[in-house]
Amino acid sequence: MGELSIYMSAVVFSGLLSLMLSLFAVFKIRSSPGGFYFILAALATALYSFSHVFRLSASSFENIRFWLNVEYLFIPFIPLFILLMCVRYVGLKIPSWLFQLLCALPVVTILMQQTSHLHTYFYSSVSFENNGPFPVLNLVPGPWYYMHAFFVFFCLLSSVLILMHQLQSVSPRYRVPTLLMAAGICIPILSGILHAYNLQPAGLDLAPVFLAVSFLFHGTALIMFPFFLVAPIARDRVFENMKEPVIVLNKQNMIIDYTRPMQKLLPVLNQSAIGQPVDKVLAGHQEFLKIIYQEKEEDFTWEIENGSYHFQPRFSLIYDKNNTDIGKIITLMDVTTRVEIEKELKELATIDSLTMLLNKAAFIEQANNANKALSRKGGYISIIMFDIDYFKQVNDTFGHEAGDRALRNVALTARDNLRASDIIGRYGGEEFIICLPDVPLKHAVRIAENLRQKIAASSITIGDQSITVTSSFGVASTYTSAGFHPPPLCPVAEQADKALYKAKSRGRNCVQSNLQLASSRRPEPEKKRNLF
Template identity: 40%
Template sequence: MVGHKQLNCYIIKRIAQEYPVPIVRLTESDPIFQMEQVNMAQPLFVYVSIIMMGGMLSLFLAVYALLRFKHAPGGRYYVLAALMASILAFGYAFELTSDTLEQIKFWIGIEYFSLPFLPVFTLLMCVEYAGIRLGNWKKRMLYLIPLLTFVIQHTNDLHHLYYTSIGLRADAPFPIVELGRGPWYAVHTLYLYGCLALSIFALSTRMRRSGRRFRLQMLAMAAGLLVPVAGNLYYLAGLSPYGIDLGPVFISFSFVFHSMAVFRFRMFDVAPIARDLVFENMEDGVLVLNAQNVMVDYNAAMLKLAPGLNSRLIGRPAEEVLAERPQIAQSVVDGRECDLRLGGDDDGIYVHLRFSPIRDREGQRSGSIVTFVNITERVEMEKELKRLANTDGLTGLFNKNALIERAERGLREASRHGGSAAVVMFDVDHFKRVNDTFGHEAGDRVLSGVAEIIRSIIEPEDVAGRYGGDEFVLYLPDTGAQEACARAERIRAAVAALAIDVVGHGVRVTSSFGVAQLPAEALSDPTPADVCMQTLMRKADQALYESKQLGRNRVSLYADEVRGTDAARLEGAE
């Protein structure tokens, strides 16, 4: 008896024999086949399009950088990095559109003409842009791993250090390579991430001491560096569709940020970089304040004027930041231009404070730039010119004009505070005879010797000058007639003892003196200082004439002072 299962199989077999169903084979011209191919190619088309656009953008940026800012700090390495990125993008686009494993391996080899060197060019770009100096040997060492990666990848069939295996994925709708990662692949990956991390660190270091505009440049560039990292991590985690390496795709996206840095925020423009370098290397100190007098920036030269400045004080009020320099703080807060002397007597400097307003786009004042112009050299030169203008070239004493000016100033001061004053006038006896006998050089040496004697005897507050020829005048503040005569006598005695050797001959001279005093009560009268000085000099000249009449080499006091002095002595005797 035949079972039910055998019967059913027999019936199905007979039906198939009696009514055969034709096998349908789809060809490339069939719409169903074409639709399936389109559905499979759509994701690939999107990825390839994005990568090609990124490659063209990076190539455009490489050419633009080469023409516009290759000599800017970091510019040449940006050109190389953009060029490497474009080669990588085009190579990977052709890899994705390849039909065979051999074609894929060829384009991977093309990609590795750029991929090993992209990290080092990026790092050198950021380091140079940030102003960090690297020695030539350090730069050469950075190329060691990229060169080894290039060699090891292209000779992988001999040792399999980079890829342990290369094949096609079985689960992908189009040819996608499946790579077994070898030990040197891990070295390259670590080197890649290390270079990117150091690049971001270099930019962040520069960012902390840069203005807002430069921070935007570096933020855009740092964002561009982080985008490929995210794509590569996504790929390494096995999350990318069909196992497509999304690194080149994300590199294409990263150049959107790079283009923002270059075009929107003017990265690598020579002008802003030059302005920043000029700011940091200015010899004059500069403070940048906002409208509330809060410090927002300063340059290196400012540290010489206020050593306590540091980046932690940014955002603090100016009077707090400059607390160690109250002179500067007060002038900055007041906003007034002025000259200040800073430092000690030996190492002091003079600075001129200059204020320049900062205005926003609407023309409103939003802050100020305070420049501390070092005017020490100018002030010292002015002092020297003034000294030369007031000094007698031969003796080093005041000349006639400076002598009278200083004496009149002293008389005005004495009239305000009370006190007496005296004037001593003297000349060298028979000075013409010295010139005629021994020559003018001998006469000059005599005058210079007399000037040295005067300097050694007078007090610091006294004023001494050469009035003309061999005549000298001394203005002695707060000095009575007796004291003035005593000081004149000391000078006379020293001049008489002076011996000038001229060609083996000893030249000796004497001097005659006239002394006049202006008592305190006379100074209290509302008499102009120039009148008082003229009166004193006229009286001293008369006393000098009296010394000449009495035989020279003596000190004579003006007659009124003599009578006054004698009367005072008689009153004391009574």
């Protein structure tokens, strides 16, 4: 009985140790790679150890069999949790079907063991012996027991192989904890070998003790080296899964590495590009090369077959252990959404929300830019101003909603009958203004007349009533010789405004040009407007 007491004390200590490690892990590493399965493995081992102590303390066949069944609620899952812990630690991802299969096998083992009194698949025979220092069950393995043993060895050996393979890419800092992990997993494998060849004391199962020693290795690694507190260590697991386009260059601007998203942008990047000068590999992408050499973190547009993307480059220097600059990392941050939102906001700030034409400020800016462009090549530029005749009557008779619809209809009609290079905006109220680059006065008058006819011919429907409106137009023009500074547009707009006033005084629904002003007597406007 002294030998049994010593053994039971060792098992209790192992259970407490495993329980403490699992509780420690809950507070320290539960969110880290592999931490969740470390907690489950340690907790399952603790519960298995305590159940084993109760089985050793039992004296009747029924009680021993009961606690054996309790042990097997945890035993099949321990090797699985260890395997999953190692898989997550190195950053691997197993397919969902394989994960489901691995989880299903322990469940089947539990069902087989719990119902073993009904069949011989798990135990061929079970007998009770009470002629030794303590009562034991004599268990003869059945077919599924060997399947369970194979599963246990498969999980543990796979875990060791995964960790040993990891040593090829892990940094020296993490080799010691990785080796401790692998050594800890080898200990229960040794326990299984001793059990298979009946080399352990009769009636005693050394697995709980061996597992406790195994978790001592894991605990030492956990306390001394926080390997669970970092991302999966393997470089290829981290680098290749990055979503951002990244390229790494050494001090001599040779390509060291790149991510898959970068390869999608630059199909010329392949394995043969590694070690090659970046200017040679990317000779067909001069704009990107310019960004690399200038190292300016400014937004730029990347045109590809299925559209365009906007990126902001980020440059990070790489240093060796002596703090010497040995290269750089270029990361392209996708700012497409931000740029598109800024573009939309800018458009909203320049567009009149009712007519969807340029507002006054945006029109003046674009018209002045068009006028400045004439200094290079020379040419005419014309201004048309027009408004809706008797617009107040439309509002008073049919309501402001009808007036808004009339404004939108006039704006759409005018815009659809102009060139893409022409500039049109809502000047205020029911008044509109058009800038016609490279259009002389005579042609501008024809354009205005065409717009007048189109507007008069169009209509909107309010209820069962059709509403038509007419417009009055004033046209003015100026000429700039090539190489000369163009005159400001303000006087031209003032001439167009005077012509519009003349058209209204002539009965409305007509076109008047500034040339016609000189040959006719006209009353002066009551108040001169500041147009530009």
